[in-house]
Structures are given as structure tokens and as C-alpha cells.
Amino acid sequence: MSLQWPESTNKGTALLKLAHQFQERVILRDDFLGWFFDAEIVDALRADPPDFERPPRSPAEEFQRIAYWYAILRERCFDEAVTVAVRAGFRQLLLLGSGYDTRFFRLPEIAGRSVAVFEVDTEATIADKQARIEARLGRLPARLTLVPLDLARKPLATLIDRGLDPSSPTLCVWQGVSYYLSRESVSNVLDFVRTGLAAGSRLALDAAGPLLISPNETIPGIAFNIERLARIGEPYHFGMEPKEMKAWLARKGFRRIRVVGQERLEWRYLKRHTIPRDMWYVVTARTPAGDGRLHAIMSPRIRE
């Protein structure tokens, strides 16, 4: 079978990761994703998992396979970023556009070291996620804060009112989201990470290159996906060549900027190349240690 895409990208991404749990070779074990789906969906996937190794039979299947590996590889990569940061002493994690991210429950480093996790997403997603977690656990865990906030409309500085500590070095993971925003909104988010978080904070994000966001003959199924995203109201807007991204982050004052292309991640985790080249990449960067950052936190007022 191929997957029936849900009508939202966060459920779609989570469904791909859920489908991964029932594949022969699992490189990203996640026992919590099922919380966010009805039991019939989980049972159906378990009984008849999609075969992502089979040659795709339609544009929908072509792109689903690409999206599947994209979701798995970037998540593996940023799991490592989280693990490394927590082991290095970071005690605050900011997940932007977190969707149905399960790291709070899944990663032993977070549970074992009292890490405060702030998850930001749209109002509807946060409400659904909170309801699903409460249905399982009775209430939200004390160190997990879910914040409904539209990254395109409201300043991230409002997170401080929700308990984000601007003096605590923070890892900000911005996974699977940048391409849904305008360049201006992406820039605002980067500026908050650069100047609004504690000195020495870290950023991990993935970004699309031009091949992923506009119709072309190189990426199979891309036209299907662009049409699908427009239909569900989550079109792609933002993409940038990796070199340009690196220069942009440097101009914004980030340090130790590292760009890793998807091919390197495929090789690192799969030991083979299996999806078309040059569609996306991941970036990690740091804010400089010990420069004046407080002005950016203090000035913005909540704009309702």
C-alpha cells in the first residue's frame, strides 16, 4: 500500500515516521507517535505497512518516498544535536513548528537530565497535541510547555511570558518548517535565536533548496506535492541555496555554521543514496558567547 496523506503536514510527517516503525530496518525507533493517531490507523499500518523500497507507481508515491526519507533522516540528525547539547550541559530546548515531535518522551537524555522543553506550533496543532497527551497521561508533564504561536505573526519573545529562560543556553530545533514561511518571517525567527536567547545558544534547522519548492523535471512527484500543499493551505514559500544560507547566517552574526547536504545524511545513516540529490540540507550554528543579547528580548511587546 501507499499512505493516504492526511490534510496537514504535521500529521503527514508524523504518519511517515509512524510507518517507519513497521519497516524491516528501523533507524529511528519511536514508541510514542501512536499516541497521536487513532488506533485503527496504527493497526492498519502495522498490518500492511507501505513499502518504500518498491519502485513508485505514481507521482504521489514518488514524492511520498522522498518525504519519508527526508522526515527520517533529518530527525535522526537533530536527535544527535539534542543529545550532544544536553550532554554538554544545555537544559533548555526550543522546538519551533514542533508538530507531533516526541523527543520530550523519546530521548533518554531529556528525561534523565531535567531539560525544559518548549514546543511552538499553530493553535490547532497545539490544542490537538495537548489533548492527545492528556488523554494518555492525564496532564502535561511539568517540564513540557506547549505554546500556540504563529511564527509569521507573533514575536518569539512572547515565549518569555510562558517561562522560557533567556539566560539559559538553549538549543533551538527548527525542523521541517522554514519553507512554509516568508523570507521575512524566517529572518525574524533567526534574529530571535541570534539575539533573544542566551549567549552560546545553538540552532539546528533544515532548509529547502530551489529544487524542492518549485516545479521542475528533476524531482519526481514535485508538481504533485506543490499542488497538494497548495490544496491543504500549507504552500512552500522559502528556499535558499546552501551557500547563500551560510553567508546569510554569518551576516546575522551566527558562528560555527555547518551545512550538511542530504546526501551526507543518507550516507551516514543508510550507507546508500536513495533519493534525488540537492533537495534539502541541514544547518547547525551557534550564537556568539557572551555578547549583548538582552536588548532584543526586552523590547518587543506582545502584539495580539
Ligand SMILES: C[S@@+](CC[C@H](N)C(=O)[O-])C[C@H]1O[C@@H](n2cnc3c(N)ncnc32)[C@H](O)[C@@H]1O
Ligand atoms: C512538516 S511539519 C514538521 C513538524 C515537525 N517539526 C517534524 O519535523 O516532524 C511543519 C510544522 O510547522 C508548523 N508551522 C507551519 N507554519 C507555522 C507558523 N507560521 N507558525 C507556527 N507553526 C507553523 C506546522 O503546523 C507543522 O506542525
